[in-house]
Amino acid sequence: MNIIVPIKRVPDLVEELEIDSSGTDLDREWLKFKVNEFDDHALEEALLYKEANGGTVTAIALDGDDVEKALYAAAAKGADKVVVVKGLDGNVSNHEAAKAFANVIGGMGADMIFTGVQSVEDRDGQLGPLLAHYMGISHISVVTGVAPGGGGVIVTKEYGGGVVAEFDAQTPIVLGIQAAQETPRYVPVAKVRRAMRSTDLEEAAAGDIGVSAGSTVSRMFKPEGGGSAEMINGSADDVASKLAEIIKSKS
């Protein structure tokens, strides 16, 4: 199976987020970024599938700051090919990103495309389903399992309350991965550096986009704190004493 994994860097939420001077976007200058955690799961699931069933894994990303590092890390983890897509500027909507990926991946003979199920900045919808529809192929999102079977693959999709559904799906297909079957593997920096020297980073052109999110951001703001929490301060010991009282009175 030829599996393609689009990856994306997103703001790391562990940092304090600030709004820029236009009031419509994050102030990205000092933001820390990391690979979307669900994209890590998508890549892991692709590598596991290849290790169990054979095939190739290609990691692909839109051009941007430090994107090469993310692609080389994917190579170090076991991706056979890495591709950077050039020609799209800045922080594009998912509709535009999906169209660019559709243009490029369309020519790659993909059997399956694994995307992270969602990211923290999916204002205009998740990438995976948009990509599938621009490519005119099927998709299933919130996937926690994929294995060969039936007419192609048997895919496990999650609902709430732990209920899952199984689908019999033909390829090609886009799967929005919620969780890989193993925790995403770690690669040491030394291995990433070796990958940088030995991996050919391919380039592809984004091509014609011609689509947009269809809406514009008029305002970004921090949600009004319900301010509901009564905050308890002091030493850990003081706090613990107060909490113990509260818990005893309420339970």
Add this chain to the structure above:
Amino acid sequence: MSNNIFVIVEHLNGKVEDITYEMLGKAKEMDGDVVAVLLGSGAKDLAGDFAADKVIYVDHAELASFSPEAYCKTITALVSADAPKAVLIGNTSQGMDIAAGVSVHCGLPLVAYASDIEDGKITSQLYGGKMSVESDVEGSYIASILAGSFPADAGKGGGAAIEDAAAPDLSGLKVKFKQLIEPEGGDVDITQHDVLVSVGRGIQNEDNLEIVQALADKLGAALSCSRPIVDSKWLGKTRQVGKSGLKVKPKVYIAVGISGAPEHIEGMKDADCIIAINTDENAPIFDYAHYGTTEDLFDVVPALTDKL
């Protein structure tokens, strides 16, 4: 463009999900005719308590249980034919498999993670709930609504006229539903406990779980958790609180090292007393907690265990 507001009904295993009623209630307040769109097989009765001006019902064997391709194809056809002024879909596992397809094939803007709609402005919760974003839309649009954004009661009623609509050609589907699998009863049913100690990423690694387990043991409580803990396989799925896990309503919910992303909040916001321990003063959990502290959990939790 018609004057209709389509509300896509979400049901699973014979039960209509709350998100449907929440969206119907919201649509009632909006300017337009509320049309509930129900797909299924022998499922017409599910529409009995919808507050809507009309119900469109499509009956087909391929629609018996939610299936991405069949549902997306059917809803896209209905939206194409009617050109409603707005389409409301749940921002849920089912909704994610529908909204994008309608957006691409009908050429409609899509705004996701929506918590409110007011006069052509749709507010979304992004960045794990840390930022709200207002989007301007002109003309028809699709809004993907976060569960818990509106009261479900407002969407309950009944007596709406039900109109049958034909399914599009659903032969030759590439994705076919096989079966639904219910979770195995685990060692614990967290929905039955009065007190829950719930752990999130702040615990940092699996070995540290013993700190919160000790607190849970002292309280006679069950240990529950947020999604990342389950994805890392430190605790089983039956312990997960949240949108894709379980909804809990205990007397006391102690959230340890949980940031409070919308998907988690959905699972526990109705608890009687929520206590949050998180060093990040901006963590969204503090907007839902009754009591909170930014002291370090590694100091507070052991001290708390001692004092109980």
